[in-house]
Amino acid sequence: MTKSIPADRAFNDDEIGVRCLFCAHETRKTVGWIRAHTQMECPACGTIVDIESKNFRVGRIGNEA
Numbered sequence: 001m002t003k004s005i006p007a008d009r010a011f012n013d014d015e016i017g018v019r020c021l022f023c024a025h026e027t028r029k030t031v032g033w034i035r036a037h038t039q040m041e042c043p044a045c046g047t048i049v050d051i052e053s054k055n056f057r058v059g060r061i062g063n064e065a
């Protein structure tokens with residue numbers, strides 16, 4: 001059985017990886033957290049990372065087009 005979930009509500013509790021552009025460290029954040037923030041401090045190097053959708057990696061490994 002497949003449920004149709006509105007895209008803007010689907011993954012609020014899902015964790016996605018936000019990748020630091022400086023050191024490539026990937027930090028897991030929930031979509032709900034990301035919606036409330038526009039920047040993240042990288043715990044590995046301290047760089048402030050602008051959170052943009054292009055930086056998200058939503059578990060689609062090996063299928064980058």
Ligand SMILES: [Zn+2]
Nearest residue numbers: 020023042045
């Ligand atoms: Zn970093």
